[in-house]
Amino acid sequence: MIKYILPLLLISCLTVSSCSSKQKQFVTTLTIDDSITTNVQIDTVVLVLKKRLEMAKFKDVIVTANYKEHLLTIQSAALDKDWIKTNLLKKGALIFYECYSITELADIMNEADKMAAQKIAGNKTDTSSHPLLSAFYSYAQQYTIGNTSRFPSYIGEVTKQNIPRLKKYFELSKELFPADAALVFKEENTTTENAPPLSEVYVVKENDTKFFASNYIKKASAKADGKYNSVEMSFDAYGTYAWKRMTERNINKAIAMVMDGKVLTVPTVINTIEGGNSIISGVLKKQEAHDFADLLSSGYLPVNCSLKEMHELEPAE
Incomplete structure (x- = not known):
């Protein structure tokens, strides 16, 4: 030896x-x-x-x-x-967040856009440039499933080049948004053939409602289902309780699953999850899924x- x-x-x-x-x-x-x-x-x-x-x-x-x-x-x-x-x-901090919807923030965003423009112009009234709103490539649009009209869980999409700009103008008008509002991004969302790579913009609730999943993961494993790969997680006793409570109060609402500040996926809660299990799917290549499962199993x-x-x-x- x-x-x-x-x-x-x-x-x-x-x-x-x-x-x-x-x-x-x-x-x-x-x-x-x-x-x-x-x-x-x-x-x-x-x-x-x-x-x-x-x-x-x-x-x-x-x-x-x-x-x-x-x-x-x-x-x-x-x-x-x-x-x-x-x-x-990698830090490996996996956090589940409740999200603000575009319907909750639409009026605030319009006022925030005016505030950002005034601050840029030296407190003079000048909203012609629309600095906050023009940072977006597109906004979340209403869609219909069956007889139900809904909005996506994100508030809009932004190009990679405009992310720093959006963050800047968000901070200039932060006082108008809820105190716990924080921006996170889901990168490289593919849209139409002629569109540049886009990131979805989410406004999450950075408060005590978030669930620090990494603290309570008992086991994580990679699963392959055809061309899709996923990571299945099971929580310990407290994690099972916390995840149940979070899903229980967010029926028909979105929960953002964020790893080290980047959005992995944002599922809509259909039912209360009582078994202490969760799945992150459709966002990882095969090796990435295995690496991600190992990362979660080892702790953050x-x-x-x-x-x-x-x-x-x-x-x-």
């Missing part, structure tokens, strides 16, 4: 299995970027990283924390730097981390 001598400060060492003398070992150093971090949060990061490495089939791994210097070290086979950034260090990172360096570990004499 290869011995690796660590300073006394490097504690919370978690060993998956003993190191193989036949495989080169590397030390990957990560930096905890958050300035305010507790030892409990760091311990959680160690556990989450360990789980993610195990799920990715890495063996002979040691994950270690240096509390004082806010550093983490991973002793393992070589890790791909792109994989570290896109998989290992409570702090932001980044790659500092990686070097080969010299074998002990």
Whole structure:
């Protein structure tokens, strides 16, 4: 077994299995970027990283924390730097939000557009440019199913280039919107052949009604159904209760499922869900679904981390 001598400060060492003398070992150093971090949060990061490495089939791994210097070290086979950034260090925070509809916000958006225009013009009355409303590519349009007329759960669509603009004018007029209103986007929505790639714009309720699903996931697995891929989740006892309550109060309303600030899907609740299960479907490629399931099963990172360096570990004499 290869011995690796660590300073006394490097504690919370978690060993998956003993190191193989036949495989080169590397030390990957990560930096905890958050300035305010507790030892409990760091311990959680160690556990989450360990789980993610195990799920990715890495063996002979040691994950270690240096509390004082806010550093983490991973002793393992070589890790791909792109994989570290896109998989290992993803926060993996899955949150379910209640949404505001276009019918609730239409009048507010018109007034907010006027306020943004006045602020841009130096408090002079000038609404000709319509800064907020013109940032949209299109607005949510009413449609009919059977004898029922409905609006989509999003309020409009926007090009990627106009997202910063929309956010800017939303902030200029934020005082007119509900205090808990927050913008989120579902990227790359395909519309007509001649339209550019569009993102759907949702206004979610950033308040105590949100359900932090990542905290209560007991199991997650990827499923394939023809050309569609999905991720099935089951919650623990409290998560089952919280999910039931959320669906119960949102019958015929939309719930936005958001991962790390990006909308994955926005299903409409048909019935109360009592079994503690949920599905995210139709938005992932096959490998993405497996990676996403692993991400949910491993838990979320409570702090932001980044790659500092990686070097080969010299074998002990």
